[in-house]
Amino acid sequence: ESLTIGQYEFVQNAFSFGLAVMAATTLFLWFSRGLVTPNYRMAITISGLVTAIAGYHYLQIMLSWQSAFSVTVDTIETTGSPFNQAYRYVDWLLTVPLLLVELILVMKLARGETISKSVWLGGAAALMIILGYPGEVADTAGVRFTFWVLSMIPFLYIVYQLVIGLRGSIDKQPENVRGLINGAAYLVVVSWLFYPIVFLFPLIGLTGGAAIVAVEVGYTIADIVAKAVFGLLILAIAIRKSENET
Amino acid sequence: ESLTIGQYEFVQNAFSFGLAVMAATTLFLWFSRGLVTPNYRMAITISGLVTAIAGYHYLQIMLSWQSAFSVTVDTIETTGSPFNQAYRYVDWLLTVPLLLVELILVMKLARGETISKSVWLGGAAALMIILGYPGEVADTAGVRFTFWVLSMIPFLYIVYQLVIGLRGSIDKQPENVRGLINGAAYLVVVSWLFYPIVFLFPLIGLTGGAAIVAVEVGYTIADIVAKAVFGLLILAIAIRKSENET
Ligand SMILES: CC1=C(/C=C/C(C)=C/C=C/C(C)=C/C=O)C(C)(C)CCC1
Ligand SMILES: CC1=C(/C=C/C(C)=C/C=C/C(C)=C/C=O)C(C)(C)CCC1
Numbered sequence: 001e002s003l004t005i006g007q008y009e010f011v012q013n014a015f016s017f018g019l020a021v022m023a024a025t026t027l028f029l030w031f032s033r034g035l036v037t038p039n040y041r042m043a044i045t046i047s048g049l050v051t052a053i054a055g056y057h058y059l060q061i062m063l064s065w066q067s068a069f070s071v072t073v074d075t076i077e078t079t080g081s082p083f084n085q086a087y088r089y090v091d092w093l094l095t096v097p098l099l100l101v102e103l104i105l106v107m108k109l110a111r112g113e114t115i116s117k118s119v120w121l122g123g124a125a126a127l128m129i130i131l132g133y134p135g136e137v138a139d140t141a142g143v144r145f146t147f148w149v150l151s152m153i154p155f156l157y158i159v160y161q162l163v164i165g166l167r168g169s170i171d172k173q174p175e176n177v178r179g180l181i182n183g184a185a186y187l188v189v190v191s192w193l194f195y196p197i198v199f200l201f202p203l204i205g206l207t208g209g210a211a212i213v214a215v216e217v218g219y220t221i222a223d224i225v226a227k228a229v230f231g232l233l234i235l236a237i238a239i240r241k242s243e244n245e246t
Numbered sequence: 247e248s249l250t251i252g253q254y255e256f257v258q259n260a261f262s263f264g265l266a267v268m269a270a271t272t273l274f275l276w277f278s279r280g281l282v283t284p285n286y287r288m289a290i291t292i293s294g295l296v297t298a299i300a301g302y303h304y305l306q307i308m309l310s311w312q313s314a315f316s317v318t319v320d321t322i323e324t325t326g327s328p329f330n331q332a333y334r335y336v337d338w339l340l341t342v343p344l345l346l347v348e349l350i351l352v353m354k355l356a357r358g359e360t361i362s363k364s365v366w367l368g369g370a371a372a373l374m375i376i377l378g379y380p381g382e383v384a385d386t387a388g389v390r391f392t393f394w395v396l397s398m399i400p401f402l403y404i405v406y407q408l409v410i411g412l413r414g415s416i417d418k419q420p421e422n423v424r425g426l427i428n429g430a431a432y433l434v435v436v437s438w439l440f441y442p443i444v445f446l447f448p449l450i451g452l453t454g455g456a457a458i459v460a461v462e463v464g465y466t467i468a469d470i471v472a473k474a475v476f477g478l479l480i481l482a483i484a485i486r487k488s489e490n491e492t
Contacts, residue, residue: 012330016333017336027295031287
């Protein structure tokens with residue numbers, strides 16, 4: 001591919017940055033478990049798990065990136081070992097449902113509601129990723145687009161639930177955290193929107209080195225917002241709610 | 247480059263030393279969390295995170311250094327794989343804001359003040375690093391100097407805040423830690439001054455093997471002071487304040 005050495009290094013640095021952010025956030029979240037009452041510990045444990053899983057996958061992605069290219073004096077060549085995109089899907093399959101579970105757990109609904117909402121939202125999230133994957137690895141634009149449409153169905157269901165379906169439960173939250181919980185729900189919607197848009201890039205003819213950089217760096221930033229920033233927001237909510245309760 | 251084998255090894259040893267110091271400090275700080283009251287635990291957690299993140303980046307820097315040169319009997323050659331300077335910037339982007347947050351947290355101000363000071367000082371620190379980066383990778387002296395000037399604006403803002411802006415809050419600290427907190431603020435100012443000076447070296451014609459050694463070893467020493475020594479000072483402050491409060 002027409003990747004320059006500068007572009008190669010920029011993507012490598014973005015992956016390394018992603019790895020460092022995820023690992024650091026994991027430790028911070030787990031060290032902070034003691035700051036919240038036992039009611040909210042599971043939400044924090046899971047927030048840290050999500051960033052831990054992402055950190056592991058950023059390591060794998062970074063190693064795959066390094067082995068896909070060889071840099072010699074002023075030239076960069078593909079080695080033939082393909083850059084493995086699937087790590088992102090494996091990561092998402094695990095972490096995307098858990099992100100929704102974090103949000104549900106920190107709301108501390110009745111047990112039955114917690115379980116049913118987790119199953120429905122988590123299940124939709126898993127289905128969304130599973131339906132997207134055949135499109136990602138497809139050779140033709142038609143197949144790619146078909147699976148995009150299929151994957152958008154659970155995606156829109158999740159957006160609907162976050163914006164409308166959870167409304168009743170959010171309104172019952174203590175007043176001093178309602179704004180933060182609303183913010184967390186909208187952070188999910190906005191940061192997740194990035195993924196289906198990027199998925200369409202190859203269809204509108206974006207290819208080559210600059211497109212690779214845009215996609216990989218873009219995903220990395222979106223992941224940091226959707227997992228690390230979101231996790232810290234969940235922690236902030238949990239700390240405030242714990243203070244209310246003691 | 248005109249690097250001798252001795253110089254190559256000296257820099258390698260400095261990186262390895264940096265890695266060991268950062269890792270050891272991280273463990274020491276985290277093991278010591280139990281010595282302070284919960285009020286100060288977050289400051290210690292973050293101090294350890296900063297050294298952990300730095301340790302990770304020293305590992306990456308060291309590996310990049312090793313792969314940039316090949317040493318055979320009595321000769322040293324560049325392999326073509328470039329020595330990746332950007333790891334330092336990635337590291338700084340994460341750790342420099344956190345260093346200021348450590349200082350603010352250990353002062354234990356009112357919550358609103360803690361948040362606003364963290365956002366302003368942390369934001370200025372991130373901006374400073376982001377503005378420095380295009381200068382670091384620039385090809386011409388003019389561009390390098392321009393971004394140095396831009397980056398100096400948030401730098402001077404931070405220095406002003408540490409020396410003048412925090413004065414009121416420092417004066418309200420318990421008497422037996424006031425000296426230490428003052429010391430920590432000045433340690434930041436003095437150790438951070440090193441970086442913009444080194445950045446100018448290439449502009450005043452310092453190049454070649456000796457300059458590389460000076461820059462890399464110099465940065466390593468400055469990092470150890472700014473992160474590890476500073477982190478231990480924060481721990482000392484937190485321990486004293488905890489004693490006051492029990
Ligand atoms: C709708 C849609 C997609 C949605 C992906 C999403 C929403 C991924 C979210 C990932 C997150 C939040 C990662 C964690 O940080 C795919 C699979 C790209 C396929 C095309 C259609
Ligand atoms: C003002 C200025 C700079 C300041 C860098 C600083 C102040 C870095 C501090 C790093 C620390 C404290 C590392 C941690 O240990 C740059 C970016 C070199 C660019 C040129 C202008």
